[in-house]
Amino acid sequence: MIAMQYSFTxxxxxxMSIIDRRIRDKGPLLDGFPNLGFKAYLSARKGEFGSQDNLYAPFYLWQRPEGASDFLCGPGFAALTGAFGWPQVKTWIIWQAEISPDIAAARFATREILQIEPYAPLAEIRRAExxxxxxxxxxxxxxASICGFEPTTWTRVRFSLWRAIPECGAHMQAYRLGHLSLART
Incomplete structure (x- = not known):
């Protein structure tokens, strides 16, 4: 499994009603996309939940890397980049992914990206995360709760989906969840 996120500031x-409309119209297009665990269509408004910016920032959990490749090479991503520009796509190798059967009730998300110190005990960090x-x-x-790491920049990610917005920490970005595309069942 891998996680993936790009963000447009x-x-x-x-x-932001333009983003809300885009999510409403385009969101269902990825329902059941091959190799997708889920796609969380996320947005944040400047000043809401401590956000510093207006953001459109979808987050993906891919069951297999081929799903990410197929999406990034496909017409949906081409249309997105035509509308918003060429983003940096962050990816993380998954350490753990826990998904509740009630995931469809999610309305909010949080994401933390934390630095891994050089020579840190990765096995211990993985166990704790x-x-x-x-x-x-x-x-x-x-x-839903996901943790993973990225060994090029030596960062780790913590991502969660929630019914209600939790208390947000200093390194945490909170989002509204506009649509959740899920794997085929």
Whole structure:
């Protein structure tokens, strides 16, 4: 599994109803996309939940890397880049992904990207992050929780989907979830 996210920072006076409409119209197009775990269509408004910017920032969980490749090489991504520009696509190797059967009830998301110090004990970090990810869903708080790492920039990601917005930490970006595309069942 891999996770993937790109983000577009929009002007402070940008009409975010354009993004809401895009999510409403385009969101269902990825429902059941091959090799997709889920796609969370995310947006943030400047000043809401501590966001510094207006953002459009979809987050993906791919069951297989071929799904990410097929999407990025396909017409949907080409249309997106035609509308918003060529983004940097962040990817992470998944350490743990926990998904509640109630995932469709999610309305918010949070994401943290944290630096991994040089020579850090990766196996210990992986165990701790994986245990926290499992606990987030097992306790009924999160509807999905994912942790992973990226060994080029040595960062780790924590991503969660929620019914209600949780308290946000200093390194956390909160989002509204406009649509959730899920794998075929």
């Amino acid at each position: 929009l002007p402070a006076d940008y009409d 994986s245990a926290e990810t499992e606990a987030d869903v097992a306790t009924g708080g999160a509807l």
